Amino acid sequence: MKKLLLLSVLVLGISTTQAQMLQFGVKGGLNFANYTGGDVEGFDFKTITSYHFGAVMEVKIFENFAIQPELLYSTQGSELDGFSQQIKNELGYLSLPVLAKFYxxxxxxxxxxxPQASVLVSERNNVDTGDSNTFDFAIAGGLSYKITKGLFVSARYAAGLTEPKKEADVKNSLVQLSVGYLF
Structure with missing residues (x-):
């Protein structure tokens, strides 16, 4: 019985400590997406404005350091302008950034x-732009500011390392402006 009581107190103490070091929340905002890198002959890449939203978790490791995994739906892509036509290529990803957060x-x-790993879940084009790769990998970095204990704003850049389109030597380039709340 004493062992059960001791184990219960230990579990309660650890869970209380963990609750202070773990916060869940939501975030959403604007994306400014484009392709960078390679060249699709005869076309110029133009930035598209889109959106992202999802869940965020902050795991405080030290006073000035945390790990922040997120699960986001994010639309990316580009508008291609050339040969007297405009092609809008919008790719919907389920993204999992896992960020080291230094206060x-x-x-x-x-x-x-x-790093940020993303899986393609939707694609919208006004003209057929060829096959898309279903996986995208990027490095993300930015700044965040907590306005209150829960409310925060952030600005981030994600540089794609893989090609979103199979026929084009281009990479995703993404600027995200977000607002969120940690509970």
């Missing part, structure tokens, strides 16, 4: 950096 100041300013 730079005590008032909530932080630097975020880490």
């Amino acid at each position: 730079l100041t005590s008032n909530g300013l932080s630097l975020e950096l880490g």
Whole structure:
């Protein structure tokens, strides 16, 4: 009986400590997406404005360091302009960024950096642009600021490392502006 009581107190203590170090939340915002890198002959790439939304979790490791995994739906792609036609290529991804979060100041300013893996879940084109790869990998980095204990804003850049289109030597390039709330 004493062992059961001791184990219960230990589990309760660990869960209380973990609750203070673990926060869940939601976020959403604007994407400014384009293709970079290679060249599709005769076309110029133009930025598209789209959106992202999803869930965020912050796991505090130390006072000034946390790990922040997110699960987002994010639309990316580009508009191609050339040969007297405009082609809009919008790719919908389920993205999983896992960011190291370094708090730079005590008032909530932080630097975020880490990998982002994405799986293609939808594609919308006004003209057939060829086959898309179903997986995208990127490096993401940016700044975040906690306005209150729960409310935050962030700005991030994600540089694609894989090709979203099979026939084109291009990479995704993404700027995200977000607002979110941690509970």
